[in-house]
Amino acid sequence: MADTTEILRMSGVDPRKCMRCGKCTATCPSYNEMDIPPHRFVYLVEQGRVETLLSCRTIWKCLSCFACVERCPRGVEPAKLIEALRLTKLRPQGGDHLQPAQLADIEDDDLPQQALVSALRKFSK
Amino acid sequence: MLTYSYYPGCTLRTKAKELDAYARASAAALGVELVELPEWQCCGGVYSSAGNEPVTKLAAVRALIAARDAGTPLVTVCSACYNVLAQVNHELRTNPAFAAKVAQYLELAAPYTGETEVLHLLQVLRDHVGFEAVRAAVKHPLTDRRIAPYYGCLLLRPGKVLQFDDPENPQTLEALLTALGATPVITAERNECCGGYRVVEDASFAGQRSDAIAASAADFGAELLITACPLCRYNLQKTGRLPVVYFTELLAEALGVKEAAQHG
Numbered sequence: 001m002a003d004t005t006e007i008l009r010m011s012g013v014d015p016r017k018c019m020r021c022g023k024c025t026a027t028c029p030s031y032n033e034m035d036i037p038p039h040r041f042v043y044l045v046e047q048g049r050v051e052t053l054l055s056c057r058t059i060w061k062c063l064s065c066f067a068c069v070e071r072c073p074r075g076v077e078p079a080k081l082i083e084a085l086r087l088t089k090l091r092p093q094g095g096d097h098l099q100p101a102q103l104a105d106i107e108d109d110d111l112p113q114q115a116l117v118s119a120l121r122k123f124s125k
Numbered sequence: 126m127l128t129y130s131y132y133p134g135c136t137l138r139t140k141a142k143e144l145d146a147y148a149r150a151s152a153a154a155l156g157v158e159l160v161e162l163p164e165w166q167c168c169g170g171v172y173s174s175a176g177n178e179p180v181t182k183l184a185a186v187r188a189l190i191a192a193r194d195a196g197t198p199l200v201t202v203c204s205a206c207y208n209v210l211a212q213v214n215h216e217l218r219t220n221p222a223f224a225a226k227v228a229q230y231l232e233l234a235a236p237y238t239g240e241t242e243v244l245h246l247l248q249v250l251r252d253h254v255g256f257e258a259v260r261a262a263v264k265h266p267l268t269d270r271r272i273a274p275y276y277g278c279l280l281l282r283p284g285k286v287l288q289f290d291d292p293e294n295p296q297t298l299e300a301l302l303t304a305l306g307a308t309p310v311i312t313a314e315r316n317e318c319c320g321g322y323r324v325v326e327d328a329s330f331a332g333q334r335s336d337a338i339a340a341s342a343a344d345f346g347a348e349l350l351i352t353a354c355p356l357c358r359y360n361l362q363k364t365g366r367l368p369v370v371y372f373t374e375l376l377a378e379a380l381g382v383k384e385a386a387q388h389g
Contacts, residue, residue, distance in 0.1 A: 010175045029318045029334055060326075064171060065318035066282035070292050080174040087175050098326065106325055110362075112355040114136040114205050118170035118322035121181065 002088045004048045011084035015046040017074045024068035024078045034058040038068050038078040045081050050088075059086040060097055064122065090125045098123035127253055129244070130192035130199045131159035134206040135167040141203070141355040143387075147373035148202045148246055150386035154377075155254050155262055159200060162191050168209040171322065179226050185213040186227055189241045198242040200249055202373065204279035204354035208287070211243040215286045245280065245289060247297050247353065247372070256304040264381035266306025272375070273310040273347035274298030275338060277357045278318050292316065298351065298372060305379040310347040314338040319360040331360050339366035351375060 008014070024038035031037045035057045036044065044053055053059070059082055068078045089095055098119060107116070137145035152159050166184040173181055188210065192199035201207045217224045218239025228236040250259055276295050284292035295316065299309040319338060320331025342350050343366050350369045352358050361369045377383040 010177055012174075012176055029320075030323075030330075033330065061323075063278075063318045063321045063323055065278040065321065067278070067318065070282050070284055077174075083174045087173070087178065103325070106328075110140065110359055111325075112136045112140040112359050113167075114134075114170050114203070114354075114356045115322050115325055115359065117135065117167055118205070118356070119325035121169055121171050121173070122322060123326070 002050060004045065004050055007045060007050060007081065007084045007088065010087070011077075011080040013045075013077050013080050013084075015042045015076065015081065018042045018046070018076045019074055021073065023071055023073060024076070027067045027071050029065060029067065030061045030063055033061045038082070042076055042078050042081060050085070053085045054089050058082065059089060060123070062086070086122070090123070096124040100124070126156055126158050127249070128158040128160060128197055129249065130195050130197045131161045132165055132168075132188050132192075132199055132201045132206060132210065133161060134201060134203045136205075136355045137203055141358075141371070144202060144353075144355065144371040144373055146386045147371065147377035147383065150382040151373055151376040151380055152246070152249075154380045154382045155250070155259065157249060157254060160195070160197070162188060164191070168206045170205050170209070172209045172212040176220075176223070179223065179230060182209075182213045182216070183227065183230055185210050186217065186231065186237060189214050189217070189239075189243070190233075190237050192241045193237065198244050200244050200246055202246040202353060204245075204277060204352075205356065207243070207245045208279040211287050212283075214239045214241060214243050245353070247280075247301065248289065250301065251297055256300050259301070259376075260304040263305055263379045265379055267302070267375060267379055268306045270307045270349065271310050271347050272302050272307045272349045272351055273312050273342035273345065274302065274315055274372075275319075275342070275350050275352045275357060275361065275369075276316045277352065277354055278316070278321070279354060281316055301372065301376070302351075305375060307375070310342065310345045312338075312341045312345045312347070314341040319357045321356060321360070324356075324360055328363075332363060335360040336364045336366070339364040343367055
């Protein structure tokens with residue numbers, strides 16, 4: 001299982017730059033659904049709490065919209081940390097969050113291919 | 126004649142055919158030649174920011190190399206394809222280790238290091254054709270139509286990488302609408318996420334996000350929303366608050382090529 005060093009290397013993020021202003025969480029369109037909001041997520045990476053983060057809901061709720069990345073006054077880029085944790089969770093065998101078989105129930109006539117491709121990229125390996 | 130390599134993307138061949146057809150017809154009417162790449166694969170829809178994720182980016186690299194070999198910029202019209210192609214290109218340009226790894230995967234004689242210029246069609250219209258020339262080519266001005274541009278995330282962020290427009294105060298779609306004779310309606314939510322691919326897992330969440338965007342546009346008195354992204358359009362249409370069309374459809378309409386594109 002990945003340690004903090006690996007998460008930092010994958011993401012290219014330095015969580016020590018965070019000054020805990022909370023702007024990432026304030027601007028996150030998904031924060032209400034997260035158990036660990038973005039500013040706290042950054043703090044827990046800094047604290048080395050990788051196991052906690054691998055089992056949190058936040059990694060499936062992030063939209064990769066990059067609002068937090070764009071608006072962080074310190075250039076911390078929280079979404080890149082969430083991406084690194086999500087991939088670390090997905091990569092081991094059996095780590096998929098979304099199975100292709102589930103898609104048949106979801107798809108309607110108008111759903112664009114882009115939605116399926118993107119969701120499978122974000123939620124499965 | 127301005128000539129570009131053109132990357133349509135998977136959704137433009139299926140659920141978003143009109144985005145593609147109106148783009149091609151409008152480009153032709155403005156003296157822009159879009160030459161479709163002879164081979165291309167799906168870009169993957171989303172770019173991974175992880176530094177050890179080369180395989181999911183190889184389809185984009187093949188398209189970038191094909192455009193380099195053709196000696197032209199690479200143009201796309203889908204926001205997601207644009208975002209992926211531009212971010213992969215930037216990674217190759219700025220990270221030699223990544224470029225070397227990609228060269229190994231693709232068995233390239235020499236690494237590809239981001240030489241291709243990736244452009245959204247909106248950038249071609251704004252920076253190469255020029256909105257004044259677009260205005261001069263308008264046959265049916267969209268007079269008195271109040272239209273809200275919706276950028277979403279993928280056209281704008283990360284701003285430092287894409288450099289498409291000011292990510293917090295974009296002007297490109299507004300300037301295009303003005304050139305077409307319409308009245309752009311600027312809304313608070315035009316650069317906030319529609320809920321994106323999470324609609325696949327949680328349609329009600331995406332519905333809430335998109336409803337906030339559509340409600341904001343309606344509150345500001347817009348009669349129509351425009352976007353460049355098939356997934357944004359899908360999510361926004363589901364709200365039922367106001368019609369949502371691709372910017373290329375309005376462009377084709379104003380240029381007088383809409384009907385021809387529908388039958389092309």
